[in-house]
Amino acid sequence: MKELVTEQQADWIVMGIALLATLASLAWGKYQTSLKTGRTPKAIWAEAVLFAFTGPAIWIFWGVYNSIENYYGLDSVKALEINFGIVIGIAVLFVVIYWLICHFVPQTAPKRRRS
Numbered sequence: 001m002k003e004l005v006t007e008q009q010a011d012w013i014v015m016g017i018a019l020l021a022t023l024a025s026l027a028w029g030k031y032q033t034s035l036k037t038g039r040t041p042k043a044i045w046a047e048a049v050l051f052a053f054t055g056p057a058i059w060i061f062w063g064v065y066n067s068i069e070n071y072y073g074l075d076s077v078k079a080l081e082i083n084f085g086i087v088i089g090i091a092v093l094f095v096v097i098y099w100l101i102c103h104f105v106p107q108t109a110p111k112r113r114r115s
Helices: 007-034 041-052 054-072 077-104
Strands: none
Touching: 007 041, 007 054, 041 054, 041 077, 054 077
């Protein structure tokens, strides 16, 4: 019986998702910068770049996930525990970086004085 999705096809799909996540994040940053929302471009781009790093994070995790699954086997509870811990670690890292951005990058543009 033939596989529905081969390993190479799965790699291409994940690479496409990772690339799409990166490009969509940067496009979002460009779009938000063009709007007059009252937020500083520095804050918008800090968030956009953080979100753009989700693409490489997805791609790297996919490689790590496959290595762990190949070593322990697909039905291994040990592999599930390790991958779950890695996902939680990545999520915590992104939340901490987002928190730092929100607290150290000015979010609103200073009000201009009328002359």
